[in-house]
Amino acid sequence: MSWPPFDSPCLTPATESPGPLGPCLHCQIRHLAVCGVLTPAEVQAMDTVASLQVLEAGAVLARQGEQRRYVYTVVQGALRLVRLSADGRRQVSGFAMPGDFVGLSGAATYPHDIEALAHTELCRIGLDAMQRLGVQFPHLQGKLLERACTELDTAHDRMMSLARMNPTERMADFLLRLAAQQERAGTPGPSISLPMPRADIADHLGLTVETVSRCLTALRTRGLIALPSTYRIEILDLAGLKALEAA
């Protein structure tokens, strides 16, 4: 469904707390997360079932095929969602950034490994508890549906990208997506961060590490981007990049 965004009944952006995570009420990223639609009173209900989980870089949160017991909201840091086929081919389904909800799946088991790209803090909720919350707060379920629909849209974008764009175009698309995402999350700025290694970008875009590297240097040579460091990128010619992506 279209599900034009529900108005968040809680308009205070939850920035009053200094700490990274108190109880949910003071959560720094609630406005980015699905729980943003809950009233302060409703947030309390969520508080009783949510718990904070901290991961170090490289830590594995879940393995493909394991029983799904929890869903997560990323509070800080970043995750990668990785599929491995029987013969070892690797596909990075996506990256989860602060505010992202991890667990929109219809399967009983995890469809991918979930790994931390850096020090990461998560809000964890039992799957059953989350389902009960969905029944209790229909507008929360509505928000989840809205998220799922948005993710479906971007999934279709990515299919177009994987099926019909060449490596350079895919890189441009990826970088612009990342930039837009960091802008939304309140981290604008000329230079954007690439929290993942080249291999993850490659497996996300259906390329090889070598090709990713070559594409980045190509974009740099053409003056579209700068690479101040390995994990940081600067967009010099936004219009030029967009022209590539749209193709």
Place this chain on the structure above:
Amino acid sequence: MSWPPFDSPCLTPATESPGPLGPCLHCQIRHLAVCGVLTPAEVQAMDTVASLQVLEAGAVLARQGEQRRYVYTVVQGALRLVRLSADGRRQVSGFAMPGDFVGLSGAATYPHDIEALAHTELCRIGLDAMQRLGVQFPHLQGKLLERACTELDTAHDRMMSLARMNPTERMADFLLRLAAQQERAGTPGPSISLPMPRADIADHLGLTVETVSRCLTALRTRGLIALPSTYRIEILDLAGLKALEAA
């Protein structure tokens, strides 16, 4: 969310009516559709806002970029969902078969053209009406969420396929998916139907028509399938195909 399937409160499979579509209560494919979760009484509410729409083969239901006013459930026939990029590259996002819900999107405009592959009958509901129904019947919204989650899962499967599998593997995957789908829909049988032309298969799998043709003949030569007619395929070696797809 996982959303293990809600139990349909309406267990009568709605096969009592002879006609292809009376009012919703007698709908032949209700058990396949999202409205399968509604009680007979609730179905009446849906009846008042739903209307039957018939398309001839090749008819265009909607164009990419148009305002989204309706959502649809396919009753009979088949649709294709097509994206065209600015420079004419084509991607078939998916095919909608009987029971499928068309309209799980977060965008205000259609993200793709919607075209009939054959004579097709649809159940049409206004977007606003559908949203009201979702609020009125939370279990309907739950079912939509479940659908969206399942579609997300298959979208991720398809990304893996597009990014990491070779043409033959993609064909095998596609054929198996189609076979499974027709089995679910109650059309089993050794021979399955390909309601779409080769060009659509190609644009669905990120290939060219020529490559699709070559892959099909390759699979036939290897004794995995037979091609009794252009729009019909028979799976001769299920295990062999699965071995390819899993790779």
Place this chain on the structure above:
DNA sequence: CGCTATCTTGACGCGAGTCAATAGTGGTGG
């Protein structure tokens, strides 16, 4: 300061796209 993992760059080959010709199929009208 050196070790290791990651990233970059280069040389080469292959698989899928492109272009082109042939075969099949369905639909229409004589």
Place this chain on the structure above:
DNA sequence: CCACCACTATTGACTCGCGTCAAGATAGCG
């Protein structure tokens, strides 16, 4: 009913972009 025509599918020959393999350059870390 058959002949013709347009469209789609198949097959073949060739090209080229991206993957593969291999060698250096960087960078992060102890």
